[in-house]
Amino acid sequence: MNLLNYITWDVNxxxxxxxxxxxxxxxxxxxxxxVIGQRILSKIYVTEGRTEGDVDVITLYMIIGTVVGARLGHTLFYAPDYYLSNPIEILKIWEGGLASHGATIGILLALWLFSRRYKFDYMWVLDRIVIVVALGGALIRLGNLMNSEIFGRPTDVPWAFIFVRNTEFSQVPRHPTQLYESLSVFLLFVLLYWLWNKYKEALPKGLLFGIFVTALFTFRFLVEFLKENQEDFENTMALNMGQILSIPLILIGIGILVKVWMNPKPALPGGRIAVAPSGK
Known part of the structure; x- marks a missing residue:
């Protein structure tokens, strides 16, 4: 290994x-x-006949769903014994420990509650929200890079990083998997926004959500092969926890895309739900 071929990462x-x-x-x-996602979503909603007030409400649901889901996901998927024995520790979010799969579940549930409460078509909401979720995911992975965490296995590629501040692994060049994920999710954001901007209400219902879930978690599944496991118990597993949790989401995404391909239907304008005519 040529130790001259690496980038020293020592950011506070x-x-x-x-x-x-x-x-x-x-x-x-x-x-x-x-913050940025709210502005983009405001443009989308106003363009399609909704109001910025709708965006303010959905943003609140999103924040709660993301934080609660990500925290509970980490506690249940990666360290259930510890957190169930020390439940007060679950509240200490500032000490770290957020899981993207848990955030996904939390967001899906929060948006279902929002759609039901405010009479939105649930899939229309999901198709629009994944655009800004992709951008947020790219920024969060940059945050992981700034924390020198969730990095990859040793490698001799010329763009390898030595994470100086992580003293346990500070001497070996490693894959900057945070950058791999951040770049891939940013490109996914660009694709989803381009599709919406070009087709808007003509988009088949479920297409953007299906693309997002399938692409995001397929790449997550693959990049995990380059990552260090986050918890020791994963070292004895054929697939790590991130890969296991990604599989059902990939299948859901593929199922939605197949359904869209076989029976494409646009949503009602502005994400309104269809109301059956009353009987006489």
Missing amino acids: PEIFHVGFLSVRWYGLLFALGF
């Missing part, structure tokens, strides 16, 4: 702190995902 995860208050890159990028 903390931007600044004042007293007990610490502002970190991860938190800033996490928040930017919601």
Whole structure:
């Protein structure tokens, strides 16, 4: 291995702190995902006949669904014994521990509740929200890079990173899997936004959501082969937890795409739900 072929990554995860208050890159990028996403979603909703007020409400549902889902996903999927024995630790989100698969489940549930409460077509909501979720996912993976976490296995590729601040693994060049995922999800955001911008209401219902779920979790499944396992128990598994959790989501995405291909139907304008005529 030529040790000259690597990038030394020694970025401080903390931007600044004042007293007990610490502002970190991860938190800033996490928040930017919601801020920028809200502006993009506002454009989408207004263009299709909804209001910015709808976006304000759905953003609140999204924040709660993302944070609660990601935290519970981490506690249940990666360390259930510890957190069930120490339930108060679940609340300490600032100490880290968020799972993207849990966030996905939390978002799906939150948006179902939103759609039911405010009379939206659920799939129309999902088709639009995945555009901004993709952008948010790209920013979160950049946050992981700033934290020097969720990195890859040793490699001799010329773009390998040595993560100096992670003292346990600081001497070996590794795949910057955070960048792989961030770039792939950003490209997915570009594709989804382009499709919406070109076709808008003519898009078959479920197409954007199906593309998003299939592409995102297929790449997640594949990139896991380059990653270090997050928990020790995964070292004895043929597939790690991230891959196992990705498989059902990939199948759901493929199922939706097949359904769209066999019977493409556009949603009602503005994501309104169909109301059956009343009997006489």
